[in-house]
Amino acid sequence: MIVRTFFILLCCMTFVQAEDYKSILFVAGKPSHAKGAHEFHQGCDVLAKALDESGLNIKTSVRYDKWPESSAFSNIDAVVIYCDGDKKHILNGHEKELQDLSDRGIGIVALHYAVDGELGPLDQALMNIIGGYYDEKQSKNPIWLATNMNISKHPVANGVIPFDMKDEWYYNINLGDVTPIMSAIPPGEDGKEQVLVWVHKTETGSRGAGFTGGHWHKNWGDTNNRKLVLNLITWTAGIDIPAKGVTTADPIILKNKNILQAVGRGDAKDLKNHLLLGADVNQTNKQNKTGHYYILPLYVAKPIAQRF
Numbered sequence: 001m002i003v004r005t006f007f008i009l010l011c012c013m014t015f016v017q018a019e020d021y022k023s024i025l026f027v028a029g030k031p032s033h034a035k036g037a038h039e040f041h042q043g044c045d046v047l048a049k050a051l052d053e054s055g056l057n058i059k060t061s062v063r064y065d066k067w068p069e070s071s072a073f074s075n076i077d078a079v080v081i082y083c084d085g086d087k088k089h090i091l092n093g094h095e096k097e098l099q100d101l102s103d104r105g106i107g108i109v110a111l112h113y114a115v116d117g118e119l120g121p122l123d124q125a126l127m128n129i130i131g132g133y134y135d136e137k138q139s140k141n142p143i144w145l146a147t148n149m150n151i152s153k154h155p156v157a158n159g160v161i162p163f164d165m166k167d168e169w170y171y172n173i174n175l176g177d178v179t180p181i182m183s184a185i186p187p188g189e190d191g192k193e194q195v196l197v198w199v200h201k202t203e204t205g206s207r208g209a210g211f212t213g214g215h216w217h218k219n220w221g222d223t224n225n226r227k228l229v230l231n232l233i234t235w236t237a238g239i240d241i242p243a244k245g246v247t248t249a250d251p252i253i254l255k256n257k258n259i260l261q262a263v264g265r266g267d268a269k270d271l272k273n274h275l276l277l278g279a280d281v282n283q284t285n286k287q288n289k290t291g292h293y294y295i296l297p298l299y300v301a302k303p304i305a306q307r308f
Helices: 002-019 040-052 095-103 121-130 217-221 223-236 259-264 268-276 298-305
Strands: 022-028 058-064 078-082 107-111 144-146 165-167 179-184 194-201 207-211
Touching: 022 040, 040 058, 040 078, 040 217, 040 223, 078 223, 095 107, 095 121, 107 121, 107 223, 121 207, 179 223, 194 223, 207 223, 217 223, 259 268
Parallel strands: 022 058, 022 078, 078 107, 107 207
Antiparallel strands: 144 165, 179 194, 194 207
């Protein structure tokens, strides 16, 4: 009888633990730039997979190209938005829905162009929910190499080693009451440090965050850049971040559409990655749309291939 009772209790505990997970929804906008940039679909897929395999009690889902129907937000703990901004922002017309989600205690993260709303209700919603937005009157968006990163002592920074990263880091953001997480000094700004990543708590206690990088898809392959964003998402979902941060295996980020293009560019690392993913010479890689800006014609690629 004692053994049977213990077995029943053990099963109940296992069931409760299995159900006690956090659910994170990624909303990916339509890719809008040349291949390799603004790869919102692939970027969300990479981050979602990393969280699913992190060992934390997290389940993710990804929705593409449009704002999901209300039923998609049932039992969600955080929403990550990675899309074009301004007039093409996926949130245009959905500002009240976003505010309602935040008021329910759901964390909101905006990545890269998603921090750029539109003058009026959307800018105000972003200010209320994530603590700031890209302001057309003052913010800047050059491609630049951020070095000597100043990373704050905050759980979101757990396990993150300062790194150098070339990206389209937005800065001079219109910020409200936020906690800076990562800052750097852009070139030509007279030594003024600019906030690139931040977190925010709303008046109701909900969590929001903004990350201004994320222009280049390949940057998700950087361990510390990716860890910082995974920590950011995890924090907004109300999860305690491990001391070493959200640790995941480095994803395979392909640069070229197929093996021949990798050979043509003399990119031995990318060639190896194609082979690791099981691609045939004439096949498009399994990540499909993560190509580079241009393709060398075969008559140019063949002579270069002799390097191998």
